[in-house]
Amino acid sequence: MRVRTLGPARITSPMEPLLGARRTSEHYAHENDRVLLDDTVAGVAARGVAADQLPGMEPCGPRRKIFFDPSKTRAAIVTCGGLCPGLNDVIAGLVRSLTHHYRVRRVVGIRNGYQGFCASYGHDVVELTPQSVRDIATDGGTVLGTSRGPQDPEEIVDCLERLHVNILFVVGGDGSMRGAMEVARVIAERNLLISVVGVPKTIDNDIPYIDQSFGFQTAFGLASDSIRAAQVEAKSTANGVGLVKLMGRHSGFIASYAALARSGADVVLIPEVPFALDGENGVLAHLRRRVEERGHAVAVVAEGAGQDLVGDPHAGHDASGNTRLQDIGPYLRRRIADHFAGAGIDTSIRYIDPSYAIRSVPANPYDSVYCVRLSQAAVHAAMSGRTEMVVGRYRRRFVHIPMKTAVSRRNQVDPHGDLWLAVLEATGQPVRFG
């Protein structure tokens, strides 16, 4: 996985004198090292190639030689797409690392996503300093604002040129990264030396080659509160059913982790595992049996689950280019109600959809630390001249990933892996519904 660079790095890192003569070297990433993609003996043996030919990823970290002269560097930051806990931590981390570590003097924030590059929207840019970002991480959301959808990459590069920006940090999801690749393409066509570095954002944890996306832990932690609420409601009524819809358009990570964090869910439904509602082996009958046995039941459903049941192939796309999902939550609520009514059971169904309440909170301490380290890694990568890449943590190592790779597919819950097995154990639901 080769990452593009703008050119050879020839400038001595300003950190070098800071660290002092003797111990300098250990702080730097080795330019030729790679983190193996497959870290199992079986995987390595299967390749049958010399060790240094094994596929791997560049480790993140400061380089002794950098590409950009800090005193002349201008950086821009833009946040795109839906909210996610930790956006402000990333912004603050980028600004601090650029300023304190590299002494970059000018960092600007672009307002409201890619819209902020386009004159027609009339948003002005924001000067970002360590002082102005000092306390922003205590708030959720993004101080820069955000928007969905792409904008004309030519117009974006015009704006970058006008602002004399050398480094553009894009914090956003896979749609935004595709937009960033378009921007990098135009930059290359114009022979500009502008680095485009991404910090991938997805509350659903669906970025490939990345252990966990920032904000994910905060998100599933809060999501587990909704499961608890649904369980309390369900237990407080005779034959009560709690139904919780959680985020997860294509991946059931939030639903799976939230359910594991609370031992109360009787069923977890995720996009990766198809299921039938009807029949004696269907979800509805399973819930009914649980109510009959225990007096109550709780179902957790990811928003992207069961789209074959509710879906409309002509539903279209939203501004970010995501397929519009049909709402599985109310559909499921109705089907449960009908099923119980048909079985002559007087139930009450409590439906909880906490979406916005989860996206907008500040990052928890773990995610804060993660965002700080991610943003430091992004700054090091950019200063070294890397471009068209994102930073991430792969098997606990901070690594560089080409943008093309990061948007090549989605990370999903492996229906045969230990995470899903843990969910099956915790809920006691069958391997297959229907």
Added chain:
Amino acid sequence: MRVRTLGPARITSPMEPLLGARRTSEHYAHENDRVLLDDTVAGVAARGVAADQLPGMEPCGPRRKIFFDPSKTRAAIVTCGGLCPGLNDVIAGLVRSLTHHYRVRRVVGIRNGYQGFCASYGHDVVELTPQSVRDIATDGGTVLGTSRGPQDPEEIVDCLERLHVNILFVVGGDGSMRGAMEVARVIAERNLLISVVGVPKTIDNDIPYIDQSFGFQTAFGLASDSIRAAQVEAKSTANGVGLVKLMGRHSGFIASYAALARSGADVVLIPEVPFALDGENGVLAHLRRRVEERGHAVAVVAEGAGQDLVGDPHAGHDASGNTRLQDIGPYLRRRIADHFAGAGIDTSIRYIDPSYAIRSVPANPYDSVYCVRLSQAAVHAAMSGRTEMVVGRYRRRFVHIPMKTAVSRRNQVDPHGDLWLAVLEATGQPVRFG
């Protein structure tokens, strides 16, 4: 406000020897004292009666002479209606006070509200001991379960007789208290010596003569998180609007307090204050102006607000006898969207309805303490032979209130009082919309 008693209290309280000879007296409530209903000089003067003729309420507290012989007393507890933070604290408090203070030997819990008295539902009763209730307050909900709606009072009293219950504690809302009055009526008709004491529950804080209902602080504290979430979402988008629907069928206390706890709401709409949506002085134009001035706006609406706008006089009632409300939240969301579209403003509206997530949490420390003290007051009242009454805190004094009085009207936000004035100051909204 005279409270009914079953008869003269002739038994010496078991606390008396415990407290020791000298200091006993101060711990007891004085049988003849009253807390004044109106505690202003103007109010008292206006009466023009002798001081001891002023209207007042009996203070709560242990009495030196009690009515029931603890060694022969059996108590029952039932929880009715929707969930509210603190129900388990009240149950635990009743059990502890009965057992530790009075040495009552048998306390039973009735399952799933008034249903639990009726054979047809097949719920069994639960023995309640200090051991079995030790940790229940760390969970939300009610360990006894609950249900909506009344049951036949004759069947309830049959059950009380069968269980040899002398004291029935009803924890519930005004519908449940009306049910309890029916039960007390049947008890009187049968010449039984069974005390019926209520602990009034309403998350909306709408019980008259009561400072604040238990769970209310927990509720509005959590509700304020939703306002914060809406504000974060609204600020993160160009022309963003956050809309939060909070509990409050007839009273806007949760909406008002939650808005004061967070300085982010631009409009608060409550049932007590009518408003117009349209016109230059309407809510919609106000929100639009705020968005134009500040780039975003947040509206908070109590579920019972604006029923004249959406309401259907023939909407009917739910199982508890409450008028079915039309849903103001989605209606308002649609109206806001239409208004902004009409004005040519590209907005995005985030709608948050946290209801179940709020009802089901455990009580916060304040409400826990309040529940403990309320339940102790209820036990003292019951042991002294009071019946057909509820306990509450009036101007910081725990008092006895006749059930009839407690259901006579609703506590509402005074549109001319300092609470609403504080909301007007905090939001900057006009005194009158339209």
Added chain:
Amino acid sequence: MRVRTLGPARITSPMEPLLGARRTSEHYAHENDRVLLDDTVAGVAARGVAADQLPGMEPCGPRRKIFFDPSKTRAAIVTCGGLCPGLNDVIAGLVRSLTHHYRVRRVVGIRNGYQGFCASYGHDVVELTPQSVRDIATDGGTVLGTSRGPQDPEEIVDCLERLHVNILFVVGGDGSMRGAMEVARVIAERNLLISVVGVPKTIDNDIPYIDQSFGFQTAFGLASDSIRAAQVEAKSTANGVGLVKLMGRHSGFIASYAALARSGADVVLIPEVPFALDGENGVLAHLRRRVEERGHAVAVVAEGAGQDLVGDPHAGHDASGNTRLQDIGPYLRRRIADHFAGAGIDTSIRYIDPSYAIRSVPANPYDSVYCVRLSQAAVHAAMSGRTEMVVGRYRRRFVHIPMKTAVSRRNQVDPHGDLWLAVLEATGQPVRFG
């Protein structure tokens, strides 16, 4: 309880036109009304005077006629003494009410308590605007800084004159209020028209005539977490003892409420109730018996409790003039260890002293609302020309209290009242130790 005024209020409140013609009057406090000090029939009857002669307190609230011309008014805010949750809410509330409600144009913040008035400390003043205080309430502490101890009142008034201040808001404890009275004395001697209004601050809840001081609920809520921690630690070891020292120099409110909020304490020791450690009826033997019966025990002690046991009458005073207390916590820990060792019981004692961790948190939603309303009341009082007074809530009414009265004595837990009785019931400790 008469409150001093600087002179007749002759200026029409700017709120009057705002509220609109018809409903104006209800929003204003009636100048002649009073809240009764004693609101019991017994209390009123005992007076034997005409109703309008009964002792009472002026209600807070906006007046139709005010004393200061808003367009020419300058206000200053100073925060003094130890930290307390809610200080920033009060600062923000004062600034907002002055600016939005009365259109006062200049508000300054004095840095680091009374030190900020004195040139020798070199602190500059801070301009306070709604914009600059917008987000401060999400942080604990005080943005103005604080300090202990008085400063020369002549120098303070010199500074007020130099700054053209008409209204001084002092947020502080009883020492600070005594300092404020000195300032008011000098103001009167110089015939200046400067109002001095206090917002009383005490995390210990020991201000007389005030239901609860701001920050108290936040404080005891957090304090209850320490009791939980001590209980968990004690239960996890054979014969474990948890010991928690909580704030409360002269009043055991935090210890009492925190213990009631958690049903885990076996003993609560407060300054108001003397106790013996030794002997079969002493605290140590009681704890030992609990450990023998239940395997563990938890003791909660207010910092001012048992000073007769550890106290040194010559211990002196701190900078605020408070008597230096001897540290009961480590003393008790040592005594418990010795007692258990003497009894041949192998114990382990976990000692928790959460003090600073509690003082420095942001206010919880309840306290936030309370601070907003208190600060609005303080602004109304000051604008109407009141001086040398504090605002507070007495039996749920916001009232004016002369400073002299507010520092005349301390509010304490009544050993014969229902709060302490509730603690005795909850812990099962004897009425008297020793």
Added chain:
Amino acid sequence: MRVRTLGPARITSPMEPLLGARRTSEHYAHENDRVLLDDTVAGVAARGVAADQLPGMEPCGPRRKIFFDPSKTRAAIVTCGGLCPGLNDVIAGLVRSLTHHYRVRRVVGIRNGYQGFCASYGHDVVELTPQSVRDIATDGGTVLGTSRGPQDPEEIVDCLERLHVNILFVVGGDGSMRGAMEVARVIAERNLLISVVGVPKTIDNDIPYIDQSFGFQTAFGLASDSIRAAQVEAKSTANGVGLVKLMGRHSGFIASYAALARSGADVVLIPEVPFALDGENGVLAHLRRRVEERGHAVAVVAEGAGQDLVGDPHAGHDASGNTRLQDIGPYLRRRIADHFAGAGIDTSIRYIDPSYAIRSVPANPYDSVYCVRLSQAAVHAAMSGRTEMVVGRYRRRFVHIPMKTAVSRRNQVDPHGDLWLAVLEATGQPVRFG
């Protein structure tokens, strides 16, 4: 890293029929696979061996063939050493996995650590069922109790034999794992078929080959609250200094992560990085300069840091065999006070030591999930006949680690790694003090 087994696994896993014919295989761990110890190209190339000879660790997970016949298996669980968030989650996870997954019928809990095996302490064992552990994870601590220090392994194995235990799960730190190795040695000497499997516990995160120990995230999250409190206190006073002592006897992970989670610390001191207090390049002068520049400063110190400064080589050991540390906290507080006094700066130092308050909380959602998965991994390992090993997560894979390896050394913060570099960047402190 070979892990011992008791013998060949010949029994078909009860999960096999459950999973259904077709997809079974993917759920099982491959017996011959290994996770590479070094996952860098440089590391692999340096070995110069065939791929299948590279050092690696066995992956965790269910095996198709198991060693113990579930219907005849008895398991015991013991928790040892200091408290750590997540102990109850591990206990509950073990019980659930044994019961639901393998249908093991009897699980007993040993009370109060290794003491519970010894008749002289008189603790009885506890039956553990899914029902009895259902709600324990909402509480901190351990329902089984704990104790420090080893007990006679012969007596422990006597007890295991008496109880007919086949599998012993030891949840504890490195001292406890050394004890478990002694137990395994005696088991081997007696030719018994008892598996001993460890779940390593250390709030300090200092176990080698393990990404993060359970409870660590909960712990540093809470620890960061103390840093915030110290910062608030320090900022609220002129020249204020906040000093926070955090856990970390040999490893500075909690201090480092907590400091990164909050951007307020000016200095972080950890055991891995020696430092000088005195001199112009010492810690004290650094803090003084920060106070002079910013008006306040915050220092975070791990309990094991600077032991060369305070240490007493003859300090001895505690019951768990840990070297008794001298208390760096009060020592540092005194040295800071002296230094500032010497420099003529009037400061106030707030010292916070949150230790017990952190250890005793329930696990946060992330740690809950981690504990569930760890305990499932431990059950799978034990049922397959593995012994004298612990489970852990290494580079995001759950793996088996021989006990000998797990106690061979400590995991420490790498002074040249990216974590510490991130701390240096965040605090701005020099690479070397003195």
